[in-house]
Amino acid sequence: MDxxxxxxxxxxxxxxxxxxxxxxSGLFSGKSYNLDSLTVGTTEDNTVSRMTIGTFCDDxxxxxxxxxxxxxxxxxxxxxxTDMFVRxxxxxxxxxxxxxxxxxxxxFQIAETFKARVIDYGKxxxxxxxxxxxxxxxxxxxxxxxEFGHIEVVRxxxxxxxxxxxxxx
Numbered sequence: 001m002d003x004x005x006x007x008x009x010x011x012x013x014x015x016x017x018x019x020x021x022x023x024x025s026g027l028f029s030g031k032s033y034n035l036d037s038l039t040v041g042t043t044e045d046n047t048v049s050r051m052t053i054g055t056f057c058d059d060x061x062x063x064x065x066x067x068x069x070x071x072x073x074x075x076x077x078x079x080x081x082t083d084m085f086v087r088x089x090x091x092x093x094x095x096x097x098x099x100x101x102x103x104x105x106x107x108f109q110i111a112e113t114f115k116a117r118v119i120d121y122g123k124x125x126x127x128x129x130x131x132x133x134x135x136x137x138x139x140x141x142x143x144x145x146x147e148f149g150h151i152e153v154v155r156x157x158x159x160x161x162x163x164x165x166x167x168x169x
Contacts, residue, residue: 039157088160
């Protein structure tokens with residue numbers, strides 16, 4: 001049974017220093033927490049980075065994760081996205097090999113439907129870029145894999161920010 005396991009998201013502001021990423025990911029591995037997605041980048045202040053972490057866990061484990069992150073000296077702020085309206089996107093690249101001219105036409109239609117970009121192509125291959133929710137990216141990977149078979153997939157972790165339009169409601 002899943003015992004209340006569900007996808008959880010946390011955003012962290014952390015000091016932009018060598019070793020902080022390793023320390024935080026080490027906390028997850030050391031406690032056997034599942035790190036499903038991890039994305040990090042500098043903020044408008046180059047001394048601060050923002051991390052977006054996705055994990056599958058139950059309520060009790062999630063509370064433990066937040067408490068342990070809050071105890072870390074390098075962590076400036078922990079934001080629990082659980083009950084917030086958040087704008088979240090993930091980048092996905094799909095390279096399709098062995099394309100016929102008809103396949104390319106269909107892939108261009110898929111790209112248009114999913115608001116993707118064709119960013120590179122060759123004689124018998126095509127490279128697509130998607131920036132959308134992880135759920136939509138899951139669906140597009142499944143579709144392309146079923147239709148075209150020989151593909152290569154690269155996904156970046158999700159990034160998220162609290163929505164402005166829903167904050168005051």
